[in-house]
Amino acid sequence: MIRILTAALFCCLPLLCRADEYQPKVAEASKDAELALEGFVLPDGIQGRLLAAEPNIANPVAFYVANDGRVFVCETFRQEIGVEDNRNHMDWLHNDLRLETVEERLAMFKKYLGHEVEKYATEHDRIRLLEDTNGDGTLDSSKVFAQGFNNILDGTGAGVLELDGNVYYTCIPKLWKMQDTDGDGKADRHEALHHGYGVRVAFRGHDMHGLVVGPDGRLYFSIGDRGYNVITKEGTRLKRPDSGAVFRCDLDGTNLEVFAYGLRNSQELAFDNNGNLFTVDNNSDSGDQARLVYVVQDSDSGWRMYYQYLDDRGPWNRERMWYPHQADDETAAVQPAYILPPIVNISDGPSGFTFYPGLGLADRYNDHFFLADFRGTAGNSGIRSFAVTPKGATFDITDSHEFIWSILATDVDFAPDGSLYVTDWVNGWTGEGKGRLYRFADKEHISAVTGANVTKLLASGLTDFKAEELMELLNHADRRVRQMAQFELVKREEFPLLLKAAESLTDDTKSRHVMWALWQFGLQSAERATKVAAAFLQHSSSESEITTQQLKIFADLARRHPIDAVLxxxxxxxxxxxxxxxxxxxxxxxxxxxxxxxxxxxxxxxxxxxxxxxxxxxxxxxxxxxxxxxxxxxxxxxxxxxxxxxxxxxxxxxxxxxxxxxxxxxxxxxxxxxxxxxxxxxxxxxxxxxxxxxxTGTAKFMVLHSVTSDLKGDLLRRALEAMYRIGSDEAATLVAEFASNGTTDDSMRAVAAEMLKTWNNPQQTDTVNGRWRPLPQREVSGLDEVVRPHLAGMLAGPKEVRQTAIEVAAMLGLKDVIPTLKEMLADDAAEENTRVAAFKALANLEADIDSLLNKGRGDMSEAIRVASLELLAERRPEDAVPALKSTLDVGSVKAKQTALRLLGQINTPATAEVLASAFDAYNKNMLPKAVALDLLQASEAVGSDKLTKLVNNFRMDQKMIGTKVAEWNECLEGGNAERGRTVFFGRAAASCRRCHKVNGEGADVGPDLSAVAKDKDRTYLLEAIVDPNAKIAKGFETTIIVDINGRIHSGIIKEETADVVKLMTPKGAIITVATDDIDERAKGQSGMPSDITKALSREDVRDLVEFMAGLKTAKDGSHGKEGE
Structure with a gap:
């Protein structure tokens, strides 16, 4: 057999570390990184090359290529081991929503985790430094530049930038500035420029990132919606604990300001050639889409982190904030004026983001951006490219396309030689100790970079160039050279020279950099700002872009300095x-x-x-x-x-x-x-x-708007919330009147009815947007009298209003509604949920429980019979045991499940005997598989020695089968499809819709599941949830095969039998490889999180299986195969 690769690739050799260095778990060297190149989809003329791989690089979040070719890489090892996610800790959600400082977050961790919080300090994030030490173009040296970012409060280190020997690093809760003063490749000076970023936990990955130096010489960076509460070096507090933002500051950390806010998780930032700032912000997994954002100073993009925990995302979706401006009539009607909407919806997992510097690619890519689109699996991920064109005061997108595909890219940047570097996460979401850095070059156009001396110019720092030469370099074809020349002129205090140049501005790159250099000088002092303002006024231009830049710079200088001092x-x-x-x-x-x-x-x-x-x-x-x-x-x-x-x-x-x-x-x-x-x-x-x-302007709002039938939509929703907050008898009356009004919006009537139900024990979050706005428990003594006159209207309303009204009547003890409730219960044709609500209300309002129980036991409706069992178990638990035992013998599946659940709540010797008998019946196939989970949970709750042994034996038998799915077999049957749908579409912890689509709702990252159950059984569906890598859906599994002749084949599996494997290559061709001819095979991983069950209960999993088992026909009537 011919081996084309060995494990001794230069880039995969482990390097020696000092004994005292942190040693995380990193994958061993392998040939997989080199083989993966064959699976990338590249444009014509682009060649790929591996620069580094594990163990010399692992879990790369972001990177920066310095002007001398060194590469600084942000590596993370703290995902879910210190960097947490509310989806895995829903018990602390309300606490998280009210955090105002990072210190409060630390207190919350200690409160909920106790001594376990110390584990959050075991793993580090760090910066790795990769270098080419022998000039052969390969990164043969790998060192840990900085580590020790393992404070309990630390987030993911997700942004790095080097400038003039200073290395900036964004790692919640601080912005760091580091130096290597002795040249050994390791930071020996560390300075925290700011502290207070990342107030809340929110979602993992919503960190600090996006470091970039702007045309004004200042540092720009971003944070996700974990928020901030930072005191600047000047003593000003910047505080928005509920929002993502873009910041800028001077290079020493002074003059920090919020540049824009209302972002969700805009990971990276990029300037175009005119100094306009852009980002691509992530979506919220609720049917919304990621967005290309023109980051205008002081703009608010509208997102608040608490929207995430509303099933419909509240105003974000209802008021169509994520849609482009006036995308359609509905958007134009409801989109707020206080936000700046996106340019366009693009991408599914925007991550790394950069702008083409000007040389190295074909002319097509002039003025283009490059975006890493991270979707959790290589087959659906890669690098996008697009440009923007002016459209009034904003922009439109053009030439949007996939540039490099089938790589799980986290970041993208251009190297000094004009090639494109891309980091590969390899698999999954949390990091497997693997990572790669690839170089992609245009073999035809890369020579232009050499011809323009870009590499030499950038490496030189331009320190030996004369001022006149630097002025000429302001017109260089590569923006990095232009910017370096601009910054060098500022360092040399060439203020008079630049003022002179401002006398003859034209619409070219040199003039822009002249103005930007003057901007930098103007920021230094009021005196210089005055001179810049005078020069711009004296030498105005008819060229619109020059005028725009002058106005922009002048406004910023007036912002920095007192007006009277400047002018x-x-x-x-x-x-x-x-x-x-x-x-x-x-x-x-x-x-x-x-x-x-x-x-x-x-x-x-x-x-x-x-x-x-x-x-x-x-x-x-x-x-x-x-x-x-x-x-x-x-x-x-x-x-x-x-x-x-x-x-x-x-x-x-x-x-x-x-x-x-x-x-x-x-x-x-x-x-x-x-x-x-x-x-x-x-x-x-x-x-x-x-x-x-x-x-908290509720009183002022209500002076303007009372709850009337004239109000509509989102204005009405806020009026109801204002009444709920005021909480008076008068407010309750208005809400009750509205809930009973049959001429108003039914969905809003249901909201009003729900408010009445919790009036005296109000929820702690805003009903409109989910913001933490705690209300004290209150007692409206006359609430029963407030509601009574309006109860008939509510009971006559649609089912959502009617059912809540019944609950309100029971809660308030309104016995005069008993006749109506009895009529509802007696009406066998009535909606079942209404009858159940009436039964439960009567149980609270009537003293004659026996007659109600008799009625329930003999009712034709299974739901009523189940409600009767629940009532019996609640009021007379010991009498309930024989009835529950009987139900196990003759009841329906749902009744049996209820009986087992109720038995688990009655801890008596008799109960233990019934459950032991039930176990025996189950093992003899006399009870259906659909009750397995209920039987196990009831037995664990009662916990007798015999039951504990039976449960342990059951679990052992499952384990002996040897598959992960077998350990979850009790979740195969018996779920509730409607609850499963709620988990799929509404549960933040599951985020199924983030990747999958059902009948047009959801995302296209993973397989469309609209008809998944047409030819997939429950075992397959359960396995897909609990062990997603066991069988990856066809069309989503990338495989690399080396045959016995040393040839490499890469593609997506289209068909596999005992004899052959058929692959679709990145170019779309189908190739067949005989099984006997396969020498080695590297299988890709599923993009679905392998640990999703951490955030789901076994009931959730069972309900999800039940929901998906019903997906046999798509809405259009097709039985599509995407979900295979």
Missing amino acids: PSDLRAAWRERAAELTKVADLRVAGFAAVALGKIGKAEDAAPLIKLLTRNNDADPVLRHQAVMGLVPLAERSPGSLLNFVNNPESTTATQRALAVVFRRTDDMAGLSKLGSGDPETNLEVARALMDER
Whole structure:
């Protein structure tokens, strides 16, 4: 046999570490990394090469290629061993929702975990340094640059960047700055620039990341929705514990500010050639989609972490926040004005993100972004590429396509030589101690990088270049060289030279970098900012992009320094005039930045042109709306009340009034919001959001909006929430009146009825958005009298209202409803759930339990008979045992399950005997398999010696079968399909819909399950949940085969028999390999988490199986094979 690879590949050799170094579990060297290259789908002309693999790199989250070619890699070993996820700890969810500081998170860990919390400090995250020490293009050296990131509070180290010898590292709760002062490849200086990131647990992976240096020379980075509460070096507190955000600061950590917020988990950031910032934000696994976001300063993308724990994600889905602006009529009608919506929906698992520097690829890729799309399995993951084109003040996407595919990419970046580096996670979600770094190069165009001396220029640092030479490099074809030249000019204090260059600006890259260098100088002092502002004013241009950059820079300098210190009165007046005039131009990009600039220096009277801009825009361009709002905000702050004259002005449009609501929201102007509240429904809704969603303005809201049949949709929902919070007799009356009103929206009537049910013991989270807003227990002494007059209307409502009304009547002891309840119970044709609710209510309201039990036992409805058993077990447990035993003999499956559950709650010797007999019957096949789980749980609950032995024997017999699925056999039958559907679509802990689709609902990451049960039995379905790697669905399993002749075959298995394996190659061809000709075979892993059962009970698993077992025909009538 011919072996084409050995385990002694240079990149797979383990390296010696000091004895005191942390030694995580890392996979051994193998040839798999080299073989995997054959499975990647590459564009024509692109060649791939392995640079490093395990054990020299493991669990790579992100990486950075330094200008000298060194590679810094973020490695994680703390996933689910310190970096936690609320889905695995739902018991602490409410505690997590109310955390305000990272110190409170530590206290929560100790409260729930006790001494077990110490385990969170056993594993580390770290930075690995890879180098090419002999110049052969391979990364032959691997060292641990920094480790010890194992504090209990530490998150995933998910961002790294090197600049001028400083290595920046984002690892919750800190932003780190490190140095290697002795050149040994290991950090010996560590400085925490900030502390306080990652207030909450939220979801694993929602960490700090995205480090990038902007055109202004500042450090930009992001955090997921774990939130932040940070005190800056200047003493300012930045606090949003419920939201993801983008930050920027100077390179020493000073002047930290929130650049944008309302993001869910935007992992990385990238600037285009005009200095516009973009990110791609992740979706919430609820049918929403990931989003390309233009990150505009001070923008709010709308996401809050507590939305995640609402089954429908609350306003995020209901108000269509994740849709592009005015994507359709429904979106235009409900999408909030306070958010900046995305450009487009793209990707399923956005991770690494970078921008093409300008050389190394074909011209097609000029101005293109590259995005790692991580979906948990290589076959569905890879690198996307796209560009953006201007569209008014915002952008549109173009040329979106898969660039490299079938690689589980976590990050992507360009090396100095123009090639594309990609890290490969290899398998799964939590890390298996494996990892690879690959290089992809365009063999035709890579020479352009050499011709332009890019590698040498970047490695040199440009320190020996003259100033005039640096100025010429500002026009270099590679942006990294241009930026390095810009930064070097700033370091050398070439301020006069750059001011001179600003006298002759043209629309080219050199002029942009000249302006950006002046931006950096202007940030240094008010004196220099004044000179920059004067130069821009004196040397204005008709070129729109130059004008845009000047406005943008001027506004930022006015933000950094006190206005009066930056601008003498004459210069300020001239800039005011210029900015006001530019708000009128047709170019919306110019007009938008002019609006922001005007706000920074304007006076109260400068609101007029901004209002006119909003009116002209009429909500057509969301970025222009946002920029006009951000122009008005500082004017309103400097001159309180100055905008009230524009409220409800006859000449104002709805779009203008909604924008004013956003201004008042941002400035906490209650007077403005109150005045706006008498406007049109769209404006009223925007006011309601401002008052209710993140504030406690319930009383003010109710002055404006009472719960009436005139209110609709999301405005009505907030009005009901306001009543619930006020909690008075009057408020309860309004809610009861609404719940009984048959002319109003049925779904909202059901919400109102639910509120009445918990009125005196209110839930602790906001019913609209899930925010932690605790209410004390209260006693509305006359609640029964409040509800009584409206009960008939509620009982006459739809089933959701009717059933809740019955529960309310029982809770309040309203005995005058007993006749109605008896009629409902006696009506065999009535809806079954209503009859059950009536039976249970009568049990609470009537003294004559015997007659009710007799009625229940003889009822035609199994649900009523089951309710009767439950009542008997509750009121007379010892009398219930014989009845429950009888039910085990003759009852239906559902009745038997109920009987076993109830027996488990009655711990007597008689119960133990019944359960032991039931075990004997089960073993003799006299009880159905559908009751196995109930029998085991009841026996464990009663816990006699005999029952314990029977349970242990049952478990041992399962284990002896030797398969994981056998250990879950009690979950094969007997589930509840409706509950299973809820687990599939609504349970955050399961997140099934994150990857799978059923009848059009869900995502396309994994197989479509719409008709999965057509030819798959329950054992297959159960195995897919508890042991997903046992049988990977066809079309989703990637396999690499080396045949006896040394040839490598890679592809997706299409068919496999005892004699042959048929693969579909990355190019779409079908090849057949005889089984006898296979020398070696490497099987891919399933993208489904192998430990999903940690977050599910056995009942959940059984219910999921039951739900999927019913999926035999897709909605369109097909029996598709995707779910095989």
